[in-house]
Amino acid sequence: MSTDLSRKIEKQPILQATHPIKLYLICFISMWERYAFYTLRAILVLYMTKKFLFTDTQAYSAFAMFSAIVYLTPLIGGYLADKILGMKRSIMIGGSILIFGYVLLATQNTAFFYLGLSTICIGGGLFIPNIASMVGQLYQENDMLRESGFSIFYTSTNIGAFIPPLVTAFIVFRFGWNAAFIMAAISMLFSVIICGLTIQNDSKIKGKSNVRLFILFWLSLLSIICFSSKLIQHTHYANIVLFCIGILFFIFIIQKSFFLEKEPRNKLIACLILITLSIVFSLLYEQSAMSLMLFTEFNTHRQLGNWTIPTITFQSLNPLYIIIMGPLLAKLWIYLSKQQLNPSVTLKFGLGTCFMGLGFVLLPLAILLFANQGMISLWWVVASYFLQTLGEMFVSPIGLSMVSSLSPAKMLGVMMGVWYFATAVANALSGFAANLTTISSHSNLPVLTSATYEHAFALMGALTLFVGICIIALSPLLSKMIGKKSFST
Template sequence: MASTLTSAPTKDAPEHGTGKTFFGHPRGLATLFMTEMWERFSFYGMRALLVLYLTAAASQGGMGMAAATAVALYSVYNATVYLMSMPGGWLGDRVWGPRRTVAISASVIMVGHLLLATGVSALFFAGLVLIGVGSGLLKANISTMVGHLYDGPDDPRRDGGFTVFYMGINIGGFAAPLLIGWAGQQISWHLGFGLAALGMALGLLQFLIGTRHLAPRSGVVPNPLTRAERARALRVSLGGAAVLGVFYAAVVLADAFTIDWVLWPVSVAGLVLPTYYFARMRRDKDVTPEEKRKLGGFIWFFVAAAIFFMIFDQAGSTLNLFAEKSTSTDLLGTTFPTSWFQSVNPLWVMLLAPVLATLWVALGRRGRNPSTTTKFSMGLIGVGVSFGVMALALVAASGGDRVSPLWLIVIYLIQTLAELCLSPVGLSVTTKLAPAKYASQLMGVWFLAVTAGDCVFALLQLAIGDAASGTAGFALQGGAAVLAGLVFLGARRRVNALLGAVR
């Protein structure tokens, strides 16, 4: 069981106010900031190319996949990345501890990107699997280690620390399409994937060098498995792998295998698993009644985040294809790669995150800082409005002419403001509401909100095809998000009552 950090100095407490700091925060934040920056560099660089590579004709070095299938595959792949954060959190809590889990996962991600760079189709999909597994293992644990740097949930620097950490994500996300996207589209798809592997290698090296600055708690297994539990986990894992192996072997031998045999099961699993984990935690006798009440409040945030990410994560799929097919890429007489549009959102984040972080602090000093529920409502309404603008952009492009890049720039501006109201705040509130026994695992559940949102859109894409990303599809999704935001805002007092002192 993990010990609780307090403001009193102990041998297990992280650095606070002594020695070097990182923008006024514990020095260990620099290690986690840089590690996440390089991991996101590799991930977002690959993501900027993925749908474009899948839909590019074979004569252009691509895979020639239909757009609807490529978008569904992208959504399911992205969902899988976050789906794997749940077992990643479990490994951090029960087997390796957060610090070792991050080191192992970074190595797996690096190998996955190397497989993408080979240019062999079978190895390409194997690489996607490894990146999905590795990213899931890393995400829940590195965010948990950020929380370990602070003196409990009431440390006034905590939200600011997560905002700084979020900046690392977006620095990597900004640079990746510019370098990896350019190399992939202008020189070779597989050179781009190779640069992603190099980025992850740098992130792993930096993490190994900087681990001494992390909180000692990050190297501890909070709730280690007993010998009997370890044996049972091994039997279940091997048994599940064997069943899946036999099932898919039978499908292949029957000459019935298509990509749908992967897309549909993963999409359904992305909706079922969060329900299972919430039920399991609420039934656990080691979870106190107070912690269970807070979990009830967390479910509201989870559903709101799922709706948000259903829309937000289409930046790399439907919006990327709109940029490729219907948006001008001429700037001052120079043509730039379509993938560069993927740098617009991170650029907006870097420009606006300090502004919003300063605003929250200033409002807090006056006792007027919006509650977490209000910020989430603002995020939902904002992302819904962005898809209303996207529907208008499709109308403007309906004549076959390429529209101004300002359409996408404005859409990403609105989405960024919405993201900054919801995503870093969601990371912070998750660490505040997590039961002691499930510190890393609840962070994994938070990332399952991304899985759920992506899976909903994948199912829509599989069921109705291109209509899901047409003018009416964008308008309906945007309207649903705005309505959900208004409902969440109306229920904020009820939700706040479940959170106790957490705001």
């Protein structure tokens, strides 16, 4: 009886007086890393096509695979943090490697280009999952501030993502490509310095001073960097490797689940189901730097008065919306929790996926009903970004919170890596999805391309809406596996 009572007490929601100060330090560290990454993301395709004269197909393939590997390497980074390095040490090492990667890109040397991209992939693999895991460690599983804390974290990272599309074009035009990459390296240096001065070492994992282990660690990293460089160059082989790695990790996690008790095993399985379904969501999200960017360039009236808005500027809409909506949603989740009306993680996943689908369905409707010579108003694109971002705010920060709360403590780093691996798969598939918008005539005339975009966006949006509806339908079952109601605290 006393055991049952203690379990009920443990499941009661906890509300701290306020968020820990450490949350805001972590947010500041992550913000500078995001500035560096989104500087690269904003100009990478243009850099490849203008500086190295890549074809569009080559640029999109390299971009998709680079983005995939960026989110694949957290599988390794999470494991190393769990078993060997600890979170702070992983972040410090990863941040230092990222600095070196951006410096390599600043050389504007073809020989160093792929090496720089792969170095950034490895550095990000050590940095990204562990900065998110640090947020999860600040709260108990049933703390009512947990989801609010992740929303604040997600909002802060998008402050770093908001600035690059606005300023990078000017930096490149005024000072050259290398200046943009140097700025990215400097922002990473700020991130590493702040982490080193403010974040304490992990209490449970002490760094090992074994010289052989140290040498083996760095040799392994160098080998992975060289291997990743080849994968970015040869994407057809990379897709096979990506598929094999996914199967191996899936088998590994399922095998581990057999040694868990029923409740944590059900939570882990539900977590894996939602992570798998999130691939469709992430696939559409990545179109903002691919097909949606070209659609904005060639099929959207971008005039606002006498000013023609640069295409790259539209990529600031997503982080701008997040900055605005993030604090509002954080307060909303707390209010709904107090009223015992907070939608479950699964229901939020479903709703967010539906919003993303609607964001893409809106565009073919605009083309069909309001296009003039294949061109639509910029406000349709603005509205599409709003719906996409609203969906993202339901899925991404809640997803990070879900992984940290549903994963067994000893598998937290690996499961956080699996969350990013799903994004890696989506990035790899996003290149294939973007190819739906290509036309054989190689013409960018709006009257010729609008029908192609209409068909592609309708297909992407409808598929995502279908997945979202399926998640909502499965919400009661998944919520039961997690141990929560569809509307709960």
